[in-house]
Amino acid sequence: MDAQRRLMAEADDIFARVERELHDGIQQRLTTTGLELELIRARLPEGDPARDDLAALGRQLREMAAGVRTLSFRTFPAILTEAGLAPALRSLARHATVPVELDLPPLRRFDALIETTVYRLVADAAGQAREHLTVQLDDLGEALRLTLTTDGAPHVSPVGRDRVEALGGTLDGGIALIPAELHTG
């Protein structure tokens, strides 16, 4: 089980690192270059044809930045690391293509593997739900209980199931029980 967790943690770290690189590196540079371009454009005299050319270049940079932003969101939910499960799930619900209803208590922070696993289960179910999805999370102290209710049986990907089992949790229909603390050994 420890080996599985190490593999999970490594994969999660890689995605999180790529997301950070996309955002802090590429997107940041595109934005700054766009501002510099605008500064050069503003200094050119009215009627200078280069003004239109620079404006067109600026639009291209903004489109590239928007593309990187979408890619970075799909790569890893940065908000999960920054702010924990509740804000990340609210963000996920807003981006979902079907209505997602959240029933969340005030949540403490959990091990990154646990938070990413819960997020993944909800994301999988939201991605496959046809009409709606209800997400209920209960902090039972020693375990986290995630209850997914949707039209038909909630979709759980094989990887989602693997992740729950690697954490020592159980999955039954749309109900996942995941230990709140990870013990080694």
Place this chain on the structure above:
Amino acid sequence: MQFRCLVVDDNQRFLDVARRSLEWQGLESVGTAETIETALAATEADHPDVVLVDVSLGGESGFELVRLLAARFPELTGRIIMISTRAEEDYAELMEGTPAAGFLAKSALSVRAIRELIPDLP
């Protein structure tokens, strides 16, 4: 009269461009800071009318800086703007409950955009 502005970001290149851009648009005093500590010191020393704070300050959190600024400098109430490379909707969840007056995408940074968020600036 133009308002005094402090920009806080961990990216030196952005700070440089932001300062040049805001000065070009007429601001006479644009300070910059890269960390929570230097931002607090600059606020203490320069009394900016508005502070722009990047959501992520390297290892530090911009939200934490906003809380500290609001607590230590009550005159900055409603005068702090969060900025980010990301779009506002990416941070909607985190903006709730911060004492910041609003949010501005870095690509939309301008004196006019700042004034739209804080209409009562000098």
